[in-house]
Amino acid sequence: MKYVDEFRDGGAARVLVRAIERDLDAGRRYNFMEFCGGHTHAIARYGIRSMLPAAINFIHGPGCPVCVLPIGRIDSAIELAQRPGVTLCSYGDTMRVPASHGMSLIKAKARGADVRMVYSCADALGIARDHPERHVVFFAIGFETTTPPTAAVILAAAAEGLENFSVFCNHVLTPAAIQNLLDARQEREIAEVPLDGFIGPSHVSAIIGSRPYEFVAEKYAKPVVIAGFEPLDVLQAVWMLVRQLNEARCEVENQFSRAVTRDGNRKAQRMVAEVFELRETFEWRGLGELPSSALRIRPRFHDFDAEARHGLAYRAVADNKACECGAILRGVKQPRDCKVFGTACTPENPIGSCMVSSEGACAAHYTYGRFRDIAVRAAERAA
Amino acid sequence: MSPVRADYARPVDFKHGRVDMSHGAGGRAMAQLIEELFLRQFDNPLLRQRNDQALFSPPPGRLVIATDSHVVSPLFFPGGDIGCLSVHGTINDVAMAGAMPIVLSAGFILEEGFPLVELERIVKSMAHAARQAAVPIAAGDTKVVERGKGDGVFINTTGIGVVPDGIDIGGDRACPGDAIIVSGTLGDHGAAIMSLRKNIGFTAQIRSDTAALHTLVAAMIAAVPQIHCLRDPTRGGLGTTLNELAKQSGAGMLIEENALPVRPEVSAACELLGIDPLYMANEGKLVAICAAHRAASLVAAMRAHPLGTDAVRIGEVIADDHHFVQMNTGFGGRRVVDWLSGEQLPRIC
Amino acid sequence: MCLAIPVRIAELGEKETAIAEIDGVRKEISLALVEDVRVGDYVLMHVGYAISRLDENEARRTLALFEELGRLETREER
Numbered sequence: 001m002k003y004v005d006e007f008r009d010g011g012a013a014r015v016l017v018r019a020i021e022r023d024l025d026a027g028r029r030y031n032f033m034e035f036c037g038g039h040t041h042a043i044a045r046y047g048i049r050s051m052l053p054a055a056i057n058f059i060h061g062p063g064c065p066v067c068v069l070p071i072g073r074i075d076s077a078i079e080l081a082q083r084p085g086v087t088l089c090s091y092g093d094t095m096r097v098p099a100s101h102g103m104s105l106i107k108a109k110a111r112g113a114d115v116r117m118v119y120s121c122a123d124a125l126g127i128a129r130d131h132p133e134r135h136v137v138f139f140a141i142g143f144e145t146t147t148p149p150t151a152a153v154i155l156a157a158a159a160e161g162l163e164n165f166s167v168f169c170n171h172v173l174t175p176a177a178i179q180n181l182l183d184a185r186q187e188r189e190i191a192e193v194p195l196d197g198f199i200g201p202s203h204v205s206a207i208i209g210s211r212p213y214e215f216v217a218e219k220y221a222k223p224v225v226i227a228g229f230e231p232l233d234v235l236q237a238v239w240m241l242v243r244q245l246n247e248a249r250c251e252v253e254n255q256f257s258r259a260v261t262r263d264g265n266r267k268a269q270r271m272v273a274e275v276f277e278l279r280e281t282f283e284w285r286g287l288g289e290l291p292s293s294a295l296r297i298r299p300r301f302h303d304f305d306a307e308a309r310h311g312l313a314y315r316a317v318a319d320n321k322a323c324e325c326g327a328i329l330r331g332v333k334q335p336r337d338c339k340v341f342g343t344a345c346t347p348e349n350p351i352g353s354c355m356v357s358s359e360g361a362c363a364a365h366y367t368y369g370r371f372r373d374i375a376v377r378a379a380e381r382a383a
Numbered sequence: 384m385s386p387v388r389a390d391y392a393r394p395v396d397f398k399h400g401r402v403d404m405s406h407g408a409g410g411r412a413m414a415q416l417i418e419e420l421f422l423r424q425f426d427n428p429l430l431r432q433r434n435d436q437a438l439f440s441p442p443p444g445r446l447v448i449a450t451d452s453h454v455v456s457p458l459f460f461p462g463g464d465i466g467c468l469s470v471h472g473t474i475n476d477v478a479m480a481g482a483m484p485i486v487l488s489a490g491f492i493l494e495e496g497f498p499l500v501e502l503e504r505i506v507k508s509m510a511h512a513a514r515q516a517a518v519p520i521a522a523g524d525t526k527v528v529e530r531g532k533g534d535g536v537f538i539n540t541t542g543i544g545v546v547p548d549g550i551d552i553g554g555d556r557a558c559p560g561d562a563i564i565v566s567g568t569l570g571d572h573g574a575a576i577m578s579l580r581k582n583i584g585f586t587a588q589i590r591s592d593t594a595a596l597h598t599l600v601a602a603m604i605a606a607v608p609q610i611h612c613l614r615d616p617t618r619g620g621l622g623t624t625l626n627e628l629a630k631q632s633g634a635g636m637l638i639e640e641n642a643l644p645v646r647p648e649v650s651a652a653c654e655l656l657g658i659d660p661l662y663m664a665n666e667g668k669l670v671a672i673c674a675a676h677r678a679a680s681l682v683a684a685m686r687a688h689p690l691g692t693d694a695v696r697i698g699e700v701i702a703d704d705h706h707f708v709q710m711n712t713g714f715g716g717r718r719v720v721d722w723l724s725g726e727q728l729p730r731i732c
Numbered sequence: 733m734c735l736a737i738p739v740r741i742a743e744l745g746e747k748e749t750a751i752a753e754i755d756g757v758r759k760e761i762s763l764a765l766v767e768d769v770r771v772g773d774y775v776l777m778h779v780g781y782a783i784s785r786l787d788e789n790e791a792r793r794t795l796a797l798f799e800e801l802g803r804l805e806t807r808e809e810r
Contacts, residue, residue, distance in 0.1 A: 001774075001788055001791055001792070002738065002740075002774075003738035003774055003786055003791060004737075004738060006791075006795055007794075007795075009798075011802075012795075012798040012799075012801075012802070015798060015801050015802045015805060016798065016801065018805065019801050019805075037735075038735065038736070041735075091779070119779065119780060120779045120780030120781070121779065122762060122780055122781075123780075145736065145778055145783060146778065146779060148765045148781070148783065149762075149765070149778070149779050149780070149781045152762065152764040152765060152781065156764075202736075203736045203776065203778060203783065203784075206736075206776060206783055206784035207783060207784075228794075229736070232798065233794075236794070236797070236798070255794070257787070257790040257793070257794065258786050258787050258788075258790040258791040258794060259776055259784045259786055259787070260784075265765065265766070265783065265784055267765060267766065267767055268765040268766075268783065271764075271765065
């Protein structure tokens with residue numbers, strides 16, 4: 001058992017697709033939001049949409065931490081990187097995101113700022129240990145999967161008494177984002193794309209467990225199936241959601257039982273709770289200010305908080321008016337509904353957050369799905 | 384040849400010496416370096432003319448010329464180095480026209496302070512690659528730049544080849560219905576280079592596939608002279624090359640993921656980094672497109688050659704005004720293999 | 733949240749580290765976020781950290797479901 005090929009088997013895929021087809025209610029559409037970048041990637045990479053009947057519709061939710069990171073926060077990171085004596089470490093995902101004044105981390109690096117791409121926050125800690133003459137700042141982004149590693153390095157830095165290491169914290173929370181978009185949808189009376197259920201994130205759930213999603217089923221009456229990130233997992237989750245809807249059930253089911261439990265990873269949760277606390281509010285690109293949706297470093301670890309240590313002033317930066325990312329992130333519009341999709345806004349020249357990361361709805365659609373739009377437009381013209 | 388000319392006081396110190404500005408200044412130091420390193424290692428009748436240019440009569444036929452500059456870092460990697468890479472790369476560019484390479488030139492830009500022991504290693508590797516390929520390095524140049532202005536060494540190689548009569552290979556010749564064939568496993572070179580990057584932090588037994596493909600190409604056109612397209616998928620990988628060919632030929636493509644040959648270690652390294660092997664560089668592989676009814680003979684001819692033992696048909700050219708390259712995934716779905724958007728960086732998301 | 737892959741624990745190291753292995757590729761990872769991990773176990777690895785141990789029994793149960801579906805289908809077709 002290697003946990004990979006077994007969950008990519010084409011034969012089992014065909015069986016699951018037929019099971020889904022058999023269980024579909026004729027004449028209705030099933031609209032499922034997939035929240036997690038891993039799912040966006042799996043659906044795109046394996047061509048899952050092309051295998052499923054047209055009645056199944058995937059909506060991409062705001063589960064991409066790069067996409068929801070406000071430009072102003074990247075500006076702050078670039079500003080930090082340009083300070084003498086500072087080494088800014090960043091994951092690859094954030095390096096090319098366009099910020100204000102045509103800058104990005106990679107452009108700042110080209111102009112002489114000490115910006116280094118790291119695969120792990122542990123590498124940033126290593127650079128701090130090896131270079132006591134530099135101040136190393138780690139640019140932390142990510143949902144609950146990525147937060148525990150950041151907690152681990154802050155705890156390690158504190159234990160060692162490192163004086164030249166701090167973290168610029170932009171960690172955000174999944175249940176808060178889901179709740180916000182459900183609230184926003186409830187407020188609007190206008191008919192929009194219906195949302196029938198959620199494909200719950202794989203790796204976030206390995207950390208937080210399945211319990212935090214129970215409010216979605218209880219309070220908002222939407223079923224949730226937590227799915228693994230291999231394509232068979234995604235198909236099975238779709239099938240489980242279809243059955244819940246058909247049977248008028250509304251539960252949180254766990255398809256990814258090989259890695260997710262109801263309680264989640266308690267050790268990781270404890271470490272996160274020790275290092276971080278909730279921010280009252282935080283700006284999400286495309287979604288606005290969300291309460292209790294993000295984390296900051298606790299006062300106890302003040303020395304490792306880059307915002308506190310370096311006196312960063314935050315300036316909010318508005319998105320382009322033509323950008324429909326807010327609506328797309330909430331699942332009420334599709335990439336091809338945006339006027340600038342594929343024209344002014346492309347992966348090489350992203351205008352809005354959904355195009356910025358390869359997991360963003362628009363970037364994923366551009367790279368993998370826009371050939372289907374052509375068939376759709378041709379059909380619409382012919383009709 | 385006598386080892387050390389009487390004019391020079393001491394032979395070049397290849398063990399402990401370093402490149403300095405005098406090696407590019409045109410004077411005695413430069414002449415000595417050229418004599419004791421480049422001319423000695425590359426030695427061939429054309430070089431023995433000892434002029435600033437090499438005079439030769441080309442065999443009859445149409446000529447092709449190709450040039451490549453090599454800036455790879457790190458300079459040494461499992462399976463090769465910048466030296467043999469620069470020889471193979473240009474030989475391959477020439478060979479992709481169906482041409483037999485007949486001569487190479489090599490220009491070096493050396494950084495002040497670069498250790499001569501490494502330079503010698505690189506030059507010996509180039510000489511070995513050129514001799515194995517039976518293509519002489521007939522002309523060259525050396526310049527030195529100040530410390531900090533180069534990455535150790537940059538190499539430019541240019542090659543000239545002759546295309547046999549009756550061969551007409553070009554990127555615009557693919558037709559709907561044609562078969563698409565690759566000569567072997569994908570992504571080896573890119574993965575080998577990636578695995579050496581310090582901040583990646585994994586170890587893997589992945590070797591670059593750098594190789595000169597001209598004898599493979601000769602065997603291929605002997606079996607199937609009517610090949611339509613040949614290209615080596617270097618930077619940007621197979622995904623980029625197929626998109627280039629699709630656009631040039633004004634057609635689309637459909638390939639089968641299950642047919643793509645990828646070594647398990649390369650696949651694993653790509654999974655770890657979130658990078659697609661379709662876009663990883665190959666330095667000893669080629670893509671061939673030919674009429675469908677000739678595909679079997681072409682694959683057989685390739686498999687009979689040591690550099691083509693894993694050759695396999697991976698898909699077909701189709702009519703498509705949008706020139707999309709599509710792929711049937713191993714899972715059963717279909718997706719587009721798009722142009723690479725910028726350099727692939729490892730991702731967490 | 734996104735890119736995590738299953739890797740096998742090949743060796744345990746000092747200070748909550750381990751060598752993980754996948755198809756011949758080896759990488760040092762941190763076990764700081766998990767407990768009771770042994771050589772031969774599979775874990776989900778994200779940014780160089782093990783975030784969860786993979787439960788083999790649960791994995792087999794999930795796979796068995798696919799097989800069961802396939803058998804049901806064949807029975808219905810007869």
